[in-house]
Amino acid sequence: MVAIVSTAAYLGLEARAVEVQVQLTPGLPKFVVVGLPDKMVAESRERVRSAIAALGLSLPPKHITVNLSPADLPKEGSHYDLPIALGLLAAMGVVDAETLSQYLIVGELGLDGRVASSPGVLLAALHASERQLGLICPAAQGGEAAWAGSIEVIPAPDLLSLLNHLRGTALLPAPTPGLADDPERGPNLSQVRGQETAKRALEIAAAGGHNLLMIGPPGAGKSLMAACLPGILPELTAGEALEVSMVASVAGALEGGRISRTRPFRSPHHSASMAALVGGGIRAKPGEVSLAHLGVLFLDELPEFQRTVLDSLRQPLETGNVSVARANAHVTFPARVQLIAAMNPCRCGHLGDPALACARAPRCAADYQAKVSGPLLDRIDLHVEVGAVSAADLVLPPPSEGSAEVGARVRAAREVQTLRYNGNGVRTNAEADGAVLEAVATPDEPGRKLLAQAAEAMRLSARGYTRIQRVARTIADLAGADTVGRIHVAEALSYRRQAPRN
Known part of the structure; x- marks a missing residue:
């Protein structure tokens, strides 16, 4: 029998699906992890062994093979501990493999069975939502995972509590999205x-x-x-x-x-x-x-x-x-x-x-x-x-x-920009470019003349010219003006200087 549980590998801000396949076969007792694991993942064998021992269980005297699929995707991080442990427990018949198939699992294990925090839980939660799966994660990061939307999140404080929850004997409370306290805003x-x-x-x-x-x-x-x-x-x-x-x-x-x-x-x-x-x-x-x-x-x-x-x-x-x-x-x-x-x-x-x-x-x-x-x-x-x-x-x-x-x-100027660029994939004037910028930041006739003269006199690059248009548009927004005028261009030019020759 092969027990299969789902987890994720992180590549930048992308979470990729990974299957943890656990098989117990007759032979000399050995615990092997394959599938391009890095040093941290390879060390999970000892953490998993100790965490299961903390439950009062011992590993069967068999050849244990853990395959992290796909095999050509590098696996790194401590969040593979919990899925490996649950896959092993499923292969041993301690927990129902069918129940585990409904969840994506991430978390680091301590030697005493506690589930410790690991990076990337929010990405894993969003990935689980896309795959219409629930999420099992560390209890300390349940609030983080809850931001992913209407998915079932099981915040596990330790391996024993998690097993009791999966068996239905002692349910863990659902987390609520965690919002950080407003920090000090700094000097005034x-x-x-x-x-x-x-x-x-x-x-x-x-x-x-x-x-x-x-x-x-x-x-x-x-x-x-x-x-x-x-x-x-x-x-x-x-x-x-x-x-x-x-x-x-x-x-x-x-x-x-x-x-x-x-x-x-x-x-x-x-x-x-x-x-x-x-x-x-x-x-x-x-x-x-x-x-x-x-x-x-x-x-x-x-x-x-x-x-x-x-x-x-x-x-x-x-x-x-x-x-x-x-x-x-x-x-x-x-x-x-x-x-x-x-x-x-x-x-x-x-x-x-x-x-x-x-x-x-x-x-x-x-x-x-x-x-x-x-x-x-x-x-x-x-x-x-x-x-x-x-x-x-x-x-x-x-x-x-x-x-x-x-x-x-x-805030008032930012609200104007939000309405102006709605649907264009642009948040602020600093991001506007091309036809979008030309449509909103082209100065009136006196402003165009001043900008053209300054571009020649200051030997502005095309990038510098564009950035002056953006700054002038912001100055006009602060002034509540619909059109970029000469006075806005003049102030924008006053903040521009030629780069020194190297």
């Missing part, structure tokens, strides 16, 4: 003294989902303003929250299986590797740019990142996804992020200040800024100079407008 914009131009650029960036680069001396408030951004961004819609949570689920980053409606804000250190930033590694996991999907990726001290690492962001920023190619896998993760970057104007940070600037100015500024490639800078919509904060600014009373007031304008 009212804490930023002065910097009106930079705050205006931050509002435009938030309203249209645009990339922003702030250049200024140390202590000018660049990092503080970036930290204020989550407080003015609108919450994720239900669909967006599920999209973001799928990435977090694969990365094992959903705390307690609860989904948050707050947009991600990721701020990796400048020592981050390419695999950490864009994804990869032996098992092709999502990187920071994917974990920030539909949120903010903040890169402080931009030139201090390795140049090759920064240039690896060029394709994700343009397409909204990142493809990781490896010898044994080719996976694609979503990466529709809003890049916020901050940097000093030069290595000493005090370019333009006669009292503090180094003796190599302005050559040191050219060398320092050249560490960021021109093509990457061309993908950043808004460039703003952040001046040093004076003592006079510090003694002023807090500004009348804070994050609540700015956030209200940002």
Whole structure:
């Protein structure tokens, strides 16, 4: 007899069906797992053996063969423990194999029989829903799985409780979708003294989902303003929250299986590797740019990142996804992020200040800024100079407008864009392109003339020209204007600068 249970393998954000086939045959006692298992899956034999022993059972003195089918699909992860254990118990006659055939099963086992959390439960739940199966998963992730819709979810705290549930002797309660508590929204914009131009650029960036680069001396408030951004961004819609949570689920980053409606804000250190930033590694996991999907990726001290690492962001920023190619896998993760970057104007940070600037100015500024490639800078919509904060600014009373007031304008502009692009697969102005962009962002006649003159004088690339159109459309949305006018184009041009020659 061969006992068969269903589970899943994860390839990027795709869950693929896997059959766990367990057979007991006469012969020397041996426990073999085949079907391209990695080291973690091969080690499941000892966890399964100990978990079954914790039930007071022993493995039969037979040759145990576990086949993970299809055999040509690499299997990795600890979530195969529970399906292997249940398949083995079904082959031993402890649990009904017909009952197990109605479920997709994932979960890691402890030596004492507890079912521990494992990454990817939300993907497994969505996959089970597509196949019209129920789901057996760790109890701690039942709330995560419940977001998949109207499927039966059995949250198992341990192997014994699960067996009692399947036999009908002690039923486990059904989980409810878990929603994370609202986190602290970070600092308020009212804490930023002065910097009106930079705050205006931050509002435009938030309203249209645009990339922003702030250049200024140390202590000018660049990092503080970036930290204020989550407080003015609108919450994720239900669909967006599920999209973001799928990435977090694969990365094992959903705390307690609860989904948050707050947009991600990721701020990796400048020592981050390419695999950490864009994804990869032996098992092709999502990187920071994917974990920030539909949120903010903040890169402080931009030139201090390795140049090759920064240039690896060029394709994700343009397409909204990142493809990781490896010898044994080719996976694609979503990466529709809003890049916020901050940097000093030069290595000493005090370019333009006669009292503090180094003796190599302005050559040191050219060398320092050249560490960021021109093509990457061309993908950043808004460039703003952040001046040093004076003592006079510090003694002023807090500004009348804070994050609540700015956030209200940002939400109103986003609502306009949602209605405008409904059905086009576009969320914000920053994503609009081609005919869709031409239809909504073509300026009036004075605006077209100004844009054409500026494109010639500033020697804008086609990408730069398009990005100015997008920013101008956002500025018009904030102003409540139906048509992009000359004044909107002029403000958009003021935030654009030519990339330095390398």
